[in-house]
Amino acid sequence: MKNVTIIDYGNGNANSIKIALAGLGAASVYSSKAIDIAKADYIILPGVGHHGTAMGALHDNNLIMALKEAVFIQRKPVLGICLGMQLMTQFSEESQLTGLGWIQAETRKIVPGNQIQFKVPHVGWNTITSEPSSVLLQGIPTADEPFYFCHGFAINAVTEPAVTSMVQYDKPYVALFERGNIYGVQFHPEKSQECGLKLIQNFLSAGA
Amino acid sequence: MFRPRIIPIILIDESGNAVKSIKFRNKIDLGDPVNTVSILNSFRVDELVLLDIAATKLGRLISLDLMADIASEAKMPFSVGGGVTTLDDIRKILSTGAEKVVISTAGLERPEFIREAADKFGSSSIMVCIDVQKNLFGKEAVRTRAGTNKVSMSPQEAALQMEKMGAGEIIIQSIDQDGAMNGYNLALTNSIASTVGVPVIALGGAGCLDDMKEAYAKTHASAFASGSLFCFQDRGRGVLINYPSKTLLSSFRNIR
Numbered sequence: 001m002k003n004v005t006i007i008d009y010g011n012g013n014a015n016s017i018k019i020a021l022a023g024l025g026a027a028s029v030y031s032s033k034a035i036d037i038a039k040a041d042y043i044i045l046p047g048v049g050h051h052g053t054a055m056g057a058l059h060d061n062n063l064i065m066a067l068k069e070a071v072f073i074q075r076k077p078v079l080g081i082c083l084g085m086q087l088m089t090q091f092s093e094e095s096q097l098t099g100l101g102w103i104q105a106e107t108r109k110i111v112p113g114n115q116i117q118f119k120v121p122h123v124g125w126n127t128i129t130s131e132p133s134s135v136l137l138q139g140i141p142t143a144d145e146p147f148y149f150c151h152g153f154a155i156n157a158v159t160e161p162a163v164t165s166m167v168q169y170d171k172p173y174v175a176l177f178e179r180g181n182i183y184g185v186q187f188h189p190e191k192s193q194e195c196g197l198k199l200i201q202n203f204l205s206a207g208a
Numbered sequence: 209m210f211r212p213r214i215i216p217i218i219l220i221d222e223s224g225n226a227v228k229s230i231k232f233r234n235k236i237d238l239g240d241p242v243n244t245v246s247i248l249n250s251f252r253v254d255e256l257v258l259l260d261i262a263a264t265k266l267g268r269l270i271s272l273d274l275m276a277d278i279a280s281e282a283k284m285p286f287s288v289g290g291g292v293t294t295l296d297d298i299r300k301i302l303s304t305g306a307e308k309v310v311i312s313t314a315g316l317e318r319p320e321f322i323r324e325a326a327d328k329f330g331s332s333s334i335m336v337c338i339d340v341q342k343n344l345f346g347k348e349a350v351r352t353r354a355g356t357n358k359v360s361m362s363p364q365e366a367a368l369q370m371e372k373m374g375a376g377e378i379i380i381q382s383i384d385q386d387g388a389m390n391g392y393n394l395a396l397t398n399s400i401a402s403t404v405g406v407p408v409i410a411l412g413g414a415g416c417l418d419d420m421k422e423a424y425a426k427t428h429a430s431a432f433a434s435g436s437l438f439c440f441q442d443r444g445r446g447v448l449i450n451y452p453s454k455t456l457l458s459s460f461r462n463i464r
Contacts, residue, residue, distance in 0.1 A: 015279060015303060015304065015305035016279065016282075016305045016307075019279065019280060019305060020283075048330070048333075049329075049330055050330055115405040116401070116402055116405070116428050117428065119405060119406055119407040119408070119428075119430050120405060120406065121331070121332050121376055121377075121406070121407070122210075123213075123332070123376075123377060123407050123430065123431075124210060124211070124212065124213045124254075124407075124430065124431065125210075125211060125213065125254055126209065126210045126211075127209055146211070148255075148284070148285055150285070150307070150332050151332070152331065152332065152376075168209065168210070169210060188285070191283070191284055191285045191307065192283075192284075193252050193283045193284060194252075194283070196283070197283070
């Protein structure tokens with residue numbers, strides 16, 4: 001049985017991720033304790049809340065070092081979903097704060113030229129570009145199967161070598177990145193029907 | 209490619225049954241809502257909205273047990289509304305696994321509540337539903353309390369205010385078109401969708417998928433919701449829970 005720890009930033013909810021994991025036969029805990037990061041085989045940074053509140057909670061619970069050890073020394077696979085992905089970047093315009101800085105990228109507000117045509121947040125089902133070398137997208141026909149997005153902030157580009165897939169809204173944004181054991185998705189796989197579950201399953205198959 | 213969301217709306221009445229109304233009256237019983245949701249689930253719907261239309265009147269919150277049942281099956285986003293008046297109500301609904309709460313009466317009568325809710329739970333979790341009805345002279349006014357109370361604001365003013373307070377999405381519902389199955393109020397929908405920068409969901413009047421396509425072509429709305437279209441076989445209103453196929457949905461991609 002694979003043990004997944006979903007990081008609790010306080011005030012969030014991760015019930016939909018827990019349900020998805022249970023359906024895939026993985027045990028999960030929703031926790032803000034360093035001990036649960038140490039026990040985990042896999043770590044998920046979920047996608048609910050505000051960047052500043054989430055970084056504050058990680059800091060207050062002394063999770064930043066615990067996460068760093070799990071991700072960079074023990075090399076546990078970690079998946080950031082939506083806000084969780086944005087936390088992995090160096091900076092977010094939402095809070096004007098530095099993030100975990102695990103990946104060379106910045107999180108910026110989506111500001112379309114035409115705000116009547118392109119509403120913010122970007123909410124809905126959108127397809128992403130195919131990336132054959134992606135671990136998470138193995139076996140998923142990305143051209144036909146959209147994922148569910150809901151975000152007002154986004155990553156324009158990853159500025160270091162990484163596997164990336166893009167989503168087109170008013171312009172292209174990073175929909176997915178992978179670098180070693182670090183995985184990020186801007187969309188919500190736990191709310192993206194069968195293909196979303198397949199993606200989570202692929203994550204759980206990633207070598208620890 | 210981006211395509212608009214096509215959203216079934218399930219209404220729940222005093223008895224806890226799923227119903228479908230016409231002009232907020234003449235309710236047709238659809239039976240157990242868990243059953244309805246379970247069928248819609250199997251059709252892989254884009255998103256689901258559940259509204260308890262008796263909650264405000266009865267001073268209750270939508271049944272959380274029902275929400276938990278639905279969350280355990282839903283592989284798609286779902287939003288829940290009905291009787292939401294406190295931050296704790298929102299917390300309870302989101303903790304069942306719902307993505308968003310729908311607030312109507314409490315937000316329109318006390319706009320500060322939307323700001324508090326958005327600050328605590330994030331704008332993307334907060335949807336505001338604005339119900340609109342024409343008066344005898346054809347002037348559109350905002351209604352609250354399931355259509356029984358008139359608010360002294362135009363729909364456009366209300367939408368702008370709700371956006372400013374932090375609503376992440378706005379449902380614009382035409383009470384006059386509710387259950388009519390002959391098309392959305394396009395002028396109303398577009399006046400709101402051209403006013404605010406957050407996504408607008410059209411509700412009230414869809415009778416076939418072409419009504420949604422027309423609204424997508426002619427307005428700036430981001431999503432199209434309906435009760436009747438997904439509950440009834442056709443305008444004869446024989447109950448048949450249904451949802452368009454993936455291929456039909458793909459045809460929305462080339463409209464705008």
